[in-house]
Amino acid sequence: MPASQGDAPSSAGEHPLDQALDTALDAERDALRELFPLPPARAPRRSRATGLRNGGVAAIVLAIAAAMLWGLDPAWRTEHHATAVGERRDVSLADGSTLTLDTATALDVTWHLRSRRVALRQGQARFAVAPSGWRSFEVAAADARIRVVGTVFDVRRDQGQVQVTVLQGRVEVSRPGGAGAPWLLAPGQRLRIGAGEGAAPQPEAVDPAQAGAWQQGRLVFDRTPLRDALAEVQRYRRAPIRLRDDGALGRHAVTGVFEADRTDQLLDLLPRIAPAQVRRHADGSVDVAPAGR
Template sequence: MGRRPPPAPPAQPPRVPSTEQLLNQHRDALKVRFPLPEAEQLRRRGGRRAAKMVLPVLALAVASVLLADPAWQTRDYRTSVADRRQLTLPDGSRLLLDAETHLQVRRHLRSRQVVLLQGRARFNVQHSAWRRFQVDAGPVHVRNYGTVFDVDRQGDLSEVTLWRGEVGVRVDGSDAEQRLKPGQRLLAQAGSLSPPEAAGPDRADWTRGRLQFDRLPLSEVLRILQRYHDRPIVLDDPALGTLLVSGVFDADRAETAVALLPDILPVQLQTAADGSLHLRARD
């Protein structure tokens, strides 16, 4: 019998870079933000003595930068109606933007931050032991612990759904952080976090352009369909918003989905002169 191969060495934990390594990695960015005086300026200020004074001043500035963790690069991304877009960040994290979504990716020295201004996105985050990943959606803040999750922003209210790993959610007005387990979701707004509840697998279908509704209020259904429809969808009677909708629709055919609503609900659909679609109670 052949000899068994030696066991594989145990996996080594990720090494946390030292301050010197961080400085080397971001030296160019620091030079732009904190330029050193020119040689002629140093001579006018006292030659070698002034040059020696620059070093502690620079060290203090660098320490301040690392502590404050300012953004040194910000990029803006938008999607239009019925458009989904995938991004790969420099750290390997992947983002999928739903239609009608606007977000900013901000690169910091010690952290990674995404500001979700509008819409919905899927975050597949590459783990980093020393640069945390956080999503800010108005008053709602989602901290990643190496995971896959969705954030759906609706004004100051956001829905957070976790698919893999772990996230912590906190809101303005409270220091408490609510942890989610895979397959859970919650609603969050300033001063309020709903208890986590189970998230059905249908909530992940939007990434494939498939919209599945299971007894979802009509007002919420129309909000979602509007992302994929280039004409305004108006609910003339807000009381109709509580009607429950169940069904599976194609996001790329949102107009067909709206046209089917009178077949499953006591509503009628009319097109106004400006092209907007109006839902009202059936006569």
């Protein structure tokens, strides 16, 4: 039957009631969005196993890197300290240790991750080491290696000979490469290594006060052969001292206490304490010869 003129056209297949409902929903759609907003979009989520695996790999890499650094013990700073002939100087280190450098002394201090290392190039130095539970203190001088944790000791290097004297605490002295058993030195002991040594070096007893007199600027001789006494005086003088007779005169025993800053005093007194004569030259050099020659 044809539609009457009063009927409104409708969409094919859609009931007029459904059309009215859609129109009402469209009008209220914005209000519904405000009342019931959609949750924000989320990024793709990694699986728990993947996160744990990546974290574990990172931890292992860090552990390996830390172990390598600890084992290699890399250096991160080096200091150089030196004194001139006749000069003595105290050096304070960042860890609280104190070094006293004797005349004509040169050394390098290297700071490592788990150690403190000193290379004594020449001369003599006293080490008052600040204790550390995890950073050892090591001194290398020619063929000697000295290892401590906290103590006071002297190391002297003359040509190929190294002399280690302990005043407080204990130190371990060894040779490079671990050759032979190390020596453990206690206070009041001294060890000499190198310079034509015969039998295996053995620690010897020393008077700590006499051994440390150089720090107060004193030269102490106790029945010391004249040749050795003059060699010690030479360390504090730029101009040479020449001993013209290393026989009976060189073996003559000398006893006394002298100022290291006044080496001329010993030379002036020498004819009174030994059968010797002293000849001075314009260049500051000195010849010591048997009296009457």
